[in-house]
Amino acid sequence: MSKTILLGHGSGGKLSNDLIKDLFVKYFSNDILKEQTDAAVIQVASKNLAFTTDSFVVDPIFFPGGDIGKLAVAGTVNDLAVSGSKPLFLSASFIIEEGFSLADLERIVKSMAQEAKVAGISIVTGDTKVVNRGKCDKVFINTSGVGGLLPKHINIGKGSNIQPGDKIIINGTIADHGMAVMAAREELSFTTDIKSDCACLNHLIGEALAVTDQIRFMRDATRGGLATVLCELAEKKNFGIEINEAALLVNENVRGMCELLGFDPLYVANEGKVVMVVGKKDAEKVLETLRKNELGQKAAIIGEVVNEHLGRAWLTTVIGGKRIIDMLAGEQLPRIC
Amino acid sequence: MKFIDEYRDKDLVQKLVEHIKRVSKKQISLMEVCGGHTMSIQKFGIPFLLPGTIKLISGPGCPVCVSDRKYIDQAIAYARLDDVIIATYGDLIRVPGSTSTLDQEKASGADVRIVYSVLDALKIARDNLNKKIVFLGIGFETTAPGSAVGVINANMEGISNFYLFSSHKIMPPAMEALIDEGVKLDGYIAPGHVSAITGTSIYKRIPEKYRLGVVISGFEPVDLLKAILMLVYQIEKNDPKVEIAYTRVVKPEGNIKAQQMLEEVFELRDDWWRGLGVLPKSGLKVREKYADHDAEIQIPVKVEPTREDKGCICGEILKGIKNPKDCKLFAKACTPENPVGACMVSHEGSCHAYYRYNRD
Numbered sequence: 001m002s003k004t005i006l007l008g009h010g011s012g013g014k015l016s017n018d019l020i021k022d023l024f025v026k027y028f029s030n031d032i033l034k035e036q037t038d039a040a041v042i043q044v045a046s047k048n049l050a051f052t053t054d055s056f057v058v059d060p061i062f063f064p065g066g067d068i069g070k071l072a073v074a075g076t077v078n079d080l081a082v083s084g085s086k087p088l089f090l091s092a093s094f095i096i097e098e099g100f101s102l103a104d105l106e107r108i109v110k111s112m113a114q115e116a117k118v119a120g121i122s123i124v125t126g127d128t129k130v131v132n133r134g135k136c137d138k139v140f141i142n143t144s145g146v147g148g149l150l151p152k153h154i155n156i157g158k159g160s161n162i163q164p165g166d167k168i169i170i171n172g173t174i175a176d177h178g179m180a181v182m183a184a185r186e187e188l189s190f191t192t193d194i195k196s197d198c199a200c201l202n203h204l205i206g207e208a209l210a211v212t213d214q215i216r217f218m219r220d221a222t223r224g225g226l227a228t229v230l231c232e233l234a235e236k237k238n239f240g241i242e243i244n245e246a247a248l249l250v251n252e253n254v255r256g257m258c259e260l261l262g263f264d265p266l267y268v269a270n271e272g273k274v275v276m277v278v279g280k281k282d283a284e285k286v287l288e289t290l291r292k293n294e295l296g297q298k299a300a301i302i303g304e305v306v307n308e309h310l311g312r313a314w315l316t317t318v319i320g321g322k323r324i325i326d327m328l329a330g331e332q333l334p335r336i337c
Numbered sequence: 338m339k340f341i342d343e344y345r346d347k348d349l350v351q352k353l354v355e356h357i358k359r360v361s362k363k364q365i366s367l368m369e370v371c372g373g374h375t376m377s378i379q380k381f382g383i384p385f386l387l388p389g390t391i392k393l394i395s396g397p398g399c400p401v402c403v404s405d406r407k408y409i410d411q412a413i414a415y416a417r418l419d420d421v422i423i424a425t426y427g428d429l430i431r432v433p434g435s436t437s438t439l440d441q442e443k444a445s446g447a448d449v450r451i452v453y454s455v456l457d458a459l460k461i462a463r464d465n466l467n468k469k470i471v472f473l474g475i476g477f478e479t480t481a482p483g484s485a486v487g488v489i490n491a492n493m494e495g496i497s498n499f500y501l502f503s504s505h506k507i508m509p510p511a512m513e514a515l516i517d518e519g520v521k522l523d524g525y526i527a528p529g530h531v532s533a534i535t536g537t538s539i540y541k542r543i544p545e546k547y548r549l550g551v552v553i554s555g556f557e558p559v560d561l562l563k564a565i566l567m568l569v570y571q572i573e574k575n576d577p578k579v580e581i582a583y584t585r586v587v588k589p590e591g592n593i594k595a596q597q598m599l600e601e602v603f604e605l606r607d608d609w610w611r612g613l614g615v616l617p618k619s620g621l622k623v624r625e626k627y628a629d630h631d632a633e634i635q636i637p638v639k640v641e642p643t644r645e646d647k648g649c650i651c652g653e654i655l656k657g658i659k660n661p662k663d664c665k666l667f668a669k670a671c672t673p674e675n676p677v678g679a680c681m682v683s684h685e686g687s688c689h690a691y692y693r694y695n696r697d
Binding site for chain 2: 002003004005006007008013014015018246252255256259261262264309312315316317318319320321322323324326
């Protein structure tokens with residue numbers, strides 16, 4: 001292992017995973033953390049709560065389809081929602097670089113307020129730190145959040161009820177966020193109309209949870225993309241996963257940019273996409289429900305849980321070939337969220 | 338997407354596969370020389386579709402993989418100089434040197450920047466006149482013209498702080514060396530982008546001298562299967578020749594302008610290839626005329642002694658004698674995030690491709 005922290009340690013892929021396992025979980029060791037779910041499930045006064053935190057360092061801070069503020073709210077709301085909980089309260093902490101424009105800060109804060117309103121949550125506490133010029137890049141934001149969790153949903157984050165035959169659903173196109181941020185970077189003089197998919201998914205997920213008790217697992221496919229979620233899902237489990245590449249939707253402009261720059265959309269970040277594992281009998285019903293919501297219009301069944309190649313995710317390629325899906329190693333794109 | 342979807346069409350692929358199955362009788366091994374081909378073959382799961390008569394072997398066409406470790410060590414030594422900015426294509430950044438990587442040097446404070454084109458490196462040079470910009474020129478006839486453009490432009494515009502550190506190599510000597518070494522092959526799937534620059538003439542000795550067919554292929558599944566089919570026909574009819582399956586990009590005469598630029602900036606030198614050793618006249622050295630922009634001449638640097646890892650069989654894998662899965666280190670001690678050999682780091686490396694797509 002490297003003796004210094006590399007950008008890849010923040011990629012959400014294999015290096016991040018190892019860092020979490022070999023350092024944080026090792027020292028913070030407790031049963032709740034060991035589950036390594038998107039949000040921790042905790043009990044307070046015999047009520048179940050989901051609790052999570054996330055930091056945002058995206059560069060640039062404004063990009064087509066969103067900004068660091070919207071991302072900071074949606075990211076934490078989504079981590080709560082995919083754990084099966086109803087997001088309730090958020091905190092917001094700002095680390096700001098000396099000299100940062102107050103107008104830009106206001107724009108970010110307004111955007112957070114707007115997104116909180118959309119999600120139906122309140123930002124109830126916060127903190128501000130200012131550091132010398134050059135000691136951080138413009139502004140970094142941390143948000144933490146809690147959500148209420150019904151007892152019947154406490155296993156969704158862990159996915160402990162997944163069975164062979166279950167269907168894998170995603171609520172639309174992949175790779176939009178990563179490529180939108182990439183295109184917005186100054187060093188690449190790209191002109192595209194690619195927009196980030198950044199959005200709060202809690203209402204969409206709530207609607208799906210209301211029509212079925214067959215949602216066995218959910219995760220938002222952020223850094224590391226869809227591939228990383230699928231690998232983590234299958235890893236060390238007594239089932240395998242099969243994905244049909246032809247069922248994956250990628251916007252044309254996003255695909256074009258990925259082809260040009262050599263990115264695989266499977267590994268590119270999303271900020272408004274949830275991967276669901278749903279019991280076979282209710283998969284169509286969930287799909288219909290998702291498609292009624294604007295954020296799920298292009299929802300599709302992209303694969304299923306199988307009893308073969310245990311612990312591994314496989315892809316049937318567009319031409320009918322087969323190969324494994326592997327976790328991202330190293331950094332595909334730094335500071336994407 | 339136009340110009341891509343047509344070449345990933347499932348029905349067309351199925352038809353080609355059926356055709357190959359009908360024609361292919363002899364047990365054959367075909368080598369895809371180019372790392373881009375290896376990646377595409379594994380990414381689309383092509384081996385899964387082919388009949389048992391055809392074995393695909395990955396060749397030495399991943400520039401990062403065949404480069405000497407000493408090259409990385411020297412790039413790292415440059416990176417450690419206070420007045421140097423390294424500009425490099427992304428693939429090189431994680432390749433292990435003897436004791437470090439460019440990635441680790443960057444984390445320790447070195448100025449290492451990933452660029453998508455030599456023109457970005459020239460811009461960095463213009464914007465940082467008090468620094469020396471060392472552009473890591475790596476690759477075959479495909480990327481070498483880009484480096485040549487960098488040198489020519491720097492010379493023309495008087496950008497005196499732009500330096501090329503060339504590890505550029507040319508493909509044909511390696512293709513011939515493999516056969517000379519006795520690697521069992523029945524035909525070459527030749528690189529599409531290299532051939533787009535060079536044209537077909539660079540391969541003509543291979544059917545003449547070695548009685549092996551060469552078919553130039555593109556990078557999409559339909560391109561590759563078409564090339565495989567053409568090779569199968571050649572082999573079944575015992576009629577080896579140089580053919581182009583990638584006609585939409587490759588012309589028999591190649592890209593004359595790019596060839597002229599290569600000729601203008603570079604001269605041939607003997608060069609070391611991982612697995613193959615020193616091959617005569619296989620590397621590209623900056624001509625004396627442009628010595629002002631040659632990092633090797635202008636920036637003296639002390640390079641640490643090169644240390645190769647024990648147990649890594651990259652060399653034999655690059656020659657197609659062994660498969661990545663034959664290596665004891667594969668997927669155990671050697672993984673993309675903790676690579677032992679360059680073949681595991683580069684996205685075009687055969688170990689990387691096998692690890693990502695075909696390691697079970």
